[in-house]
Amino acid sequence: MLKATRLPEVLKQGNTSGVKGAILIQPDGSPLSSAGQENDSEAHQIVVTAIISNIWGLYNKENSELDYMIVDCEQGRVCATRVSKLVLCIYGDEKAQFGMLKAKAQLIREYLEGPLNEVYH
């Protein structure tokens, strides 16, 4: 089982140097857990979740070994990666560096892979 209040604490640790938030997305597209800014609206997270899980799903269908996905937008940057059966999505503003986003995603992924694998066995 999952102690759901622990996850946001882990995810929040990445929210520095331009990173605005992190979301763990389930295979069906629903958010399992997230950590964002205080003034972030719920709607914003839902939009990010929906769009990223959709794009990931599309690319994943073509190439099921998709490991990292980096998206450069007008007002922000996103890095998504696979963690156990989930998709971890880290998003920041346009000043966040891609390498740094990817490194954070990698670290959080390594940290959560084991525990989450147990939940999803």
Place this chain on the structure above:
Amino acid sequence: MKKKVLLMGKSGSGKTSMRSIIFANYIARDTTRLAATIDVEYSHVRFLGNLALNLWDCGGQQSFMENYFSSQKEHIFRNASVLIYVFDVENEESEKEGQYSDFKDSLHAIQENSADARIFCLIHKMDLIAEDRREKVFAHRCAELTSLSAPSKITCFATSIWDESLYKAWSDIVYALIPNIQVIESRLQKFCAICEADEVVLFERATFLVISHAQTKEHKDVQRFEKISNIIKQFKLSCSKSGSHFQNMEVTNSQFSAFIEMFTGNTYVLVLMSNPNIKSSATLLNISAVRPHFERYLKQEEK
């Protein structure tokens, strides 16, 4: 596992109506169609899958009652786990000669033939009493019955088919019949704590009677369980009347989220969350993670 449950009381006291609402999916209004029960109606109800309730709905007309205490006495009163005696609250009975005699006879018969049986007294049709008098009337009747039945211990309930009190009484009755209920309760408490839920309630699938519950937060409405049983049962019935099959429900507002999910083969679970930081998919994930464990716990009782 078979348990014999005797349902007795005077003619017209409401036994068959109660049984129909709890076990046969009648709504309260439908019970006006019921006719007097002739002799004994036997119904076999599966509860929690492996627990079979043999419900003996004994017609209350005087001629049948006489038979129960003479020729059929052993047949009826032997091997019973529970005796439910229904009193119509409007029937002014007192200890005067002749009144309460059937109840006393039943008590003696049960003491002779099934000394370990639990005895429940339902003071029924409470809706016919003005609301401000109900507590007093119930307390008075309860005291009378308790002294009458001494040294046997009885449990009294005030019930009506028109509100949730019926569910409360029957939940407690079947709770007394479930083996290993303490084990289930402690496991449910653990689940509640891990999930960080305010409350977790386990319902039986067909009747929606509460089997067990666990909570981490106090709630001021003590009657909430039976109210929920009542509401969900009605909703389930109206779903089937329109041809669909109730499976699960999620109710969310700014204060809480409630999840009602099919749990094991014979139960539903209600999980109440009030922590806004926990997303609903996390709770649903936890419910599906714990489901196989409870399937095992509930199956173990078959042995």
